[in-house]
Amino acid sequence: MARRKKIYEGKAKILYEGPEPGTIVQYFKDDATAFNAEKHDVLDGKGVLNNRLSEFFMLGLNQIGVPTHFLKRLNMREQLVRSCEIVPLEVIVRNYAAGSMAKRLGLEEGQALPRPMVEFSYKDDALGDPLVPEEYIISFGWASQQDLDDIVALALRVNDFMSGVMYGAGIKLIDFKIEFGRVYEGEFMRLIVADEISPDSCRLWDIETGAKLDKDVFRRDLGSLTDAYTEVARRLGVLPANTGAPKPTLIN
Numbered sequence: 001m002a003r004r005k006k007i008y009e010g011k012a013k014i015l016y017e018g019p020e021p022g023t024i025v026q027y028f029k030d031d032a033t034a035f036n037a038e039k040h041d042v043l044d045g046k047g048v049l050n051n052r053l054s055e056f057f058m059l060g061l062n063q064i065g066v067p068t069h070f071l072k073r074l075n076m077r078e079q080l081v082r083s084c085e086i087v088p089l090e091v092i093v094r095n096y097a098a099g100s101m102a103k104r105l106g107l108e109e110g111q112a113l114p115r116p117m118v119e120f121s122y123k124d125d126a127l128g129d130p131l132v133p134e135e136y137i138i139s140f141g142w143a144s145q146q147d148l149d150d151i152v153a154l155a156l157r158v159n160d161f162m163s164g165v166m167y168g169a170g171i172k173l174i175d176f177k178i179e180f181g182r183v184y185e186g187e188f189m190r191l192i193v194a195d196e197i198s199p200d201s202c203r204l205w206d207i208e209t210g211a212k213l214d215k216d217v218f219r220r221d222l223g224s225l226t227d228a229y230t231e232v233a234r235r236l237g238v239l240p241a242n243t244g245a246p247k248p249t250l251i252n
């Protein structure tokens with residue numbers, strides 16, 4: 001059997017060369033990491049959940065005209081995506097103060113922000129993905145001003161879409177991280193949403209109880225991460241075929 005070529009292995013995913021030029025197979029691992037991989041565990045089924053959830057969000061975005069790398073799901077853990085040149089930025093959108101922002105500014109977690117705020121970190125594990133201002137991004141050539149304007153506009157559309165979808169499932173979207181890639185079509189370059197959108201890269205709180213349904217469950221030892229992700233998937237009607245299938249009920 002021919003061996004496929006591994007292009008990259010990250011903390012939560014592996015990328016393989018796809019079947020056609022310009023495509024990549026994205027494999028979701030069960031590994032959970034936090035604090036720049038200082039904390040690590042393997043959680044049975046996490047990859048399956050994130051594969052499904054990322055498919056769900058990317059398909060929805062494609063449908064409302066926000067271009068993404070997603071092409072199709074291949075199996076439980078793999079999806080086919082468009083290959084693109086990743087912009088070396090983590091684009092973070094925040095609706096409520098939490099995490100590093102709450103810590104940096106001494107804000108209470110959950111405090112509503114005056115408006116959705118977009119910030120950028122430079123993608124570099126060795127440096128711990130430092131927060132960077134636009135000035136750095138443009139001066140160092142990581143993205144142009146036009147790219148940044150497009151990225152902010154797209155990130156805010158993703159925020160509106162994700163906030164609405166989550167609201168419908170009784171979940172508050174506190175913040176999230178996305179990444180963008182460049183694809184070239186003839187003389188033109190287009191930015192698309194790449195990587196993944198899953199509870200690994202969002203903060204999701206139950207609207208009623210405030211319970212956390214995202215990776216903070218793992219970061220802060222709050223219980224079972226896969227239970228939390230399964231709950232998100234269940235509420236969105238996105239459950240992997242072999243999980244949570246209704247059991248036959250005996251009728252007297």
Ligand code: C5P
Binds near residue numbers: 092101200201
């Ligand atoms: O830690 P911080 O508060 O800056 O994270 C903001 C959001 O970005 C959170 O939803 C977090 O899960 C996500 N994030 C991520 N990957 C990182 C850093 C943050 O997905 N490397």
